[in-house]
Amino acid sequence: MAEARSTPAAASAGAKKRPFIVDVLRRMVREKPLGTVGGIITVVFFLVGIFANFIAPHGMNESFPGEYLKSPSLEFWLGTDNLGRDVLSRIIFGAQISMMVGLFGMAISTSISTAIGTLSGFFGGTFDLIVQRLVDAWMCFPMLIILITIMSILGGGLAQIVIVLGVVWGIGGSRIVRSAVISIKNNVYIEAARSIGSSTPKMLFQHILPNVAAPIIILFTTGMPALILTEASLSFLGFGIPPPTPSWGGMLSTQGRRFMVIAPWLAIWPGLALSLVVYGINMFGDGIRDILDPRLKGGVGRYSGAARRMAKAMNRK
């Protein structure tokens, strides 16, 4: 790590020729050990989610008569619940649910954030003012309460929760895209594009959007763990994905709560899985943000290694 910091110029010069994604990943592995660990957790979580049907030893709702509330054993690694279902299999299928909520929800959410943020930031004026007042009103109200109210209209279900979470989350995120658009729209190259007569869509797609890609990627990776947590909270309260579909939040509320005192493993595993995944994606997102955010890059201005060493020397005094 210290080596990478001392020769940032050499590292970035060598990395310039590689594709963007490869460059980001290389820097992640080299400079951000926690981000790499998070990345590994994230990848494992996705693999488990995608291949849940092949990995899970039993079906998600397969019930074994006579095997109620069994503690962890060789056959049922994480024990069974009150209906004689294998907890491990349900955790694995729960990963699939959480993954879908995280991915699809964030896809909807970032699209909405990008659309609102780009238009509002680019056009400005009265349009921006009205949109921002609406976003303000939306943001000042506790999201969980809005979600509970909307979910009780639509009823529980995976599709409903993905759409509702995506829309509600996306409106708030539009501010980040908007401020990024505003900060680049006065650049000379935008003016140049305008003066050679580029059409508005062309300017938006060719000049504005590629330049706000970094904040959009950050929005995606940092929002995903929060979205997964929110789905779990909603399912916990009974407004999310209804049983018997195994959602990590729902597993903690229905069977979990009633039988937890006699079968404490019912309370441990879903929460542990949820925490681990949220931790992993958070760390991964942080790593990506540190790499993509130019203000935090090593070797730039005040944040350079030299400035840091000087500050350290001063601290020692």
Place this chain on the structure above:
Amino acid sequence: MRAYILRRLGLAVPSLFIVTVVLFLIIRLIPGSIIDIMVTEHVFGSASDMKVTADLIREQMGLDKPVYEQYGKWVWNILSKGDLGKSMWNNQSVRTEIGQRLPVSFELGIMAIIVALVIAIPIGIYSGIRQDTAGDYVARSFGILCICLPSFWIGTMVMVFPSIWWNWVPSMELIPFTKDPLGNLGMFILPAIILGMATSGTTMRMTRTMMLEILRQDYIRTAWSKGLKERIVVMRHALKNALIPVVTLIGINIPVLVGGSVIIEQIFVLPGMGRLLLDAISQRDYTVVSGVNAVVAAFVLATNLVVDMTYGFLDPRIHYR
């Protein structure tokens, strides 16, 4: 200053209007209206009997009128008499009901913020001035842990394991502060810690980042070169400037805390606003839901204003115009 407050209050009006209108409409869209529930619970008879009763109830409650008229009447009653209407189920005044529940949620929220700040700011400062040391790594891991552990999981674990190991169960009955102050605080402290955990984690990280940024400013170098002690440089020169974004963050987190209290009140069986709202939604008690939402929205807007006012205290360069 006064003009600023007035203008902010003026800006809050449209926000409050939009939020209340949207929620006023939304609650009426939930399938299975309050009338359906009432009729199926109390009337045994033919379908035509049921319809007659339903129409009667609808008229009594004023639900037969158009929604805009209902909303107008509701707003007018609030503005003229401060009256939030009556619960549709037990005919109790919504204002009295909220008056009983609000102190519980308020105490929980205030304690959560205090706990969060007491944990977060010292650790954040330490972690910032000792960047990349072992202590910094421990502190950062702790901060991330606070964000990643779902409050409903920790809450559930706290309810389950002590009862298995030591037969200890949190009190289910609310102890009034006036009767037994220590018992009351003892009852709220666990829920408050769990509720404040996530806020604490984000605040810790923000404090650290800001300390790192501020410690590289020129005026800090000047302070060092004057030969000031580290304690003075950090506490007097750096901290006050580092706290402004932290205050913003707390302001942003207030709606999150209000939402989180719904979960915490549910787990710890505290009779607060969150549980009132959940019960009212499941019973389709329109007036209670609208009343709670209006109070919550007004409260959040008011705290946002207070947060913005503290900037002036932290940074005298900020003027309110």
